[in-house]
Amino acid sequence: xxxxxxxxxxxxxxxxxxxxxxxxxxxxxxxxxxxxxxxxxxxxxxxxxxxxxxxxxxxxxxxxxxxxx
Numbered sequence: 001x002x003x004x005x006x007x008x009x010x011x012x013x014x015x016x017x018x019x020x021x022x023x024x025x026x027x028x029x030x031x032x033x034x035x036x037x038x039x040x041x042x043x044x045x046x047x048x049x050x051x052x053x054x055x056x057x058x059x060x061x062x063x064x065x066x067x068x069x
Contacts, residue, residue: 008061008062008064008065009054009057009058009060009061010057010060010061010064011040011052011056011057011060012026012037012040012041012052012056012060013040013041014060015060015063015064016041018064019064019067023037023038023041029063030059030060030063032056036050040052040056
């Protein structure tokens with residue numbers, strides 16, 4: 001069976017808006033520490049905000065493409 005995936009990059013904030021997943025569920029499904037997710041979800045003006053790395057965006061894009069299929 002051939003699986004075709006798109007190379008979507010979705011940041012955690014957009015992923016959460018699209019799926020309505022809780023931060024806890026996102027952490028549980030991705031094995032990303034919950035505190036890191038909170039930092040990714042903060043507003044860019046917040047001093048604790050962290051820009052998600054490319055591999056984090058790829059991971060959420062892959063999960064979303066599988067949910068969307």
